[in-house]
Amino acid sequence: MRPLIAHIDLAAIRHNYDLAKRCAPGRQAFAVVKANAYGHGVREVVTCLQDLADGFAVASLEEAAEVRALHGNARILLLEGCFEPNEYRVAAQLCLDVVVQNEAQAAALLAGALPAALNVWLKLDSGMHRLGFSASALRECFTRLRGAGQVAELNLISHFACADLRGHSLNEDQLACFLALLDLDFDQRSLANSAAVLTIPAAHMDWIRPGIMLYGATPFADLSAAELGLQPAMTLSARLIAIREVAPGESVGYGAAWVAQRPSRIGTVSCGYADGYPRHAPSGTPLLVNGQRAALAGRVSMDMLAVDLTDLPDAALGDPVELWGKHLPIDEVAAHAGSIGYELLTKVTARVPRKYSA
Ligand SMILES: *Cc1c(COP(=O)(O)O)cnc(C)c1O
Numbered sequence: 001m002r003p004l005i006a007h008i009d010l011a012a013i014r015h016n017y018d019l020a021k022r023c024a025p026g027r028q029a030f031a032v033v034k035a036n037a038y039g040h041g042v043r044e045v046v047t048c049l050q051d052l053a054d055g056f057a058v059a060s061l062e063e064a065a066e067v068r069a070l071h072g073n074a075r076i077l078l079l080e081g082c083f084e085p086n087e088y089r090v091a092a093q094l095c096l097d098v099v100v101q102n103e104a105q106a107a108a109l110l111a112g113a114l115p116a117a118l119n120v121w122l123k124l125d126s127g128m129h130r131l132g133f134s135a136s137a138l139r140e141c142f143t144r145l146r147g148a149g150q151v152a153e154l155n156l157i158s159h160f161a162c163a164d165l166r167g168h169s170l171n172e173d174q175l176a177c178f179l180a181l182l183d184l185d186f187d188q189r190s191l192a193n194s195a196a197v198l199t200i201p202a203a204h205m206d207w208i209r210p211g212i213m214l215y216g217a218t219p220f221a222d223l224s225a226a227e228l229g230l231q232p233a234m235t236l237s238a239r240l241i242a243i244r245e246v247a248p249g250e251s252v253g254y255g256a257a258w259v260a261q262r263p264s265r266i267g268t269v270s271c272g273y274a275d276g277y278p279r280h281a282p283s284g285t286p287l288l289v290n291g292q293r294a295a296l297a298g299r300v301s302m303d304m305l306a307v308d309l310t311d312l313p314d315a316a317l318g319d320p321v322e323l324w325g326k327h328l329p330i331d332e333v334a335a336h337a338g339s340i341g342y343e344l345l346t347k348v349t350a351r352v353p354r355k356y357s358a
Helices: 010-023 034-038 042-049 061-070 087-093 103-111 135-145 169-179 194-199 330-336 341-346
Strands: 004-009 028-032 055-058 075-078 097-100 118-123 151-157 234-246 264-269 286-289 292-296 305-308 320-324 354-357
Touching (some): 010 028, 010 194, 010 354, 034 341, 061 075, 061 087, 087 118, 097 103, 097 151, 118 135, 264 320, 320 330
Parallel strands (some): 055 075, 075 097, 118 151
Antiparallel strands (some): 234 264, 234 320, 286 320, 292 305
């Protein structure tokens, strides 16, 4: 068997969910499990949070159906709402909470009878300018939907553009825009993603929506997961499958992009970009060999990458290599690659076996 495994620590995910809830006492939480629970496996993550989470949030009806099959009565929020008019019927059958983010969605919702009324979350464009109604359009839509037979709860939702940038003025502006609508009698309100759960208590409202923090990565560039008390859920582990000596002036890997400056010892690691390791990670990106730091050398291949073992004379064939996880923060690897933990986690490909510990 190819030595590459993503170990998923489900206890860490439960710990991180608890931490989110402790940040927002008395509030409820949608555990965000879109994109296969940020690459961790939606079945296992939903199951491990089954008795803990107040609800789950996903990006599509297909993802919602998967969660519903695992959990008969959890609240499940469709974050972008329905993409086609005929999806409202299915959403009602699945008892989903749906976001309504534009006029077309509102019209489609009100167009026909549904098997059951839906909890509707009117989306406010409070400043991100991606989805949602302006404040005035939202007021108008509120009036039309309040009391409609298709609508059970009528709720308010919005999303921060810069919650990961502490002190950014847009955060205050977005919060003010949200608060200015609260003269309307919404049943529930929701604004906070992970970054806001952790640092903007005034945004906690009735329902928080933690995503990345559940998986133990940080949303912030300047605050580590460890500093936040988060536990990494995924450890990506490979092995050294070859070791060789390389003389000064000789190169390693595609494009001969890395050239030995000294007599070097190069290890070949069983992980590449087809597994989701970022191809753009430059030489120098950290890896752990036997728990000790070493540096990526040269271009990442599809199935392999190279590591400079020159300063680790004890490293031997078959030794374990941690690409990221318990002992090497994914956020550090992502920063080297010009990316974020979110992207690395969601891009771990299907060929990497996930191994779960409770
Ligand atoms: C993905 C998503 C979240 C979760 O964001 P994190 O930064 O991962 O906590 C919350 N709300 C919405 C609308 C989202 O799309």
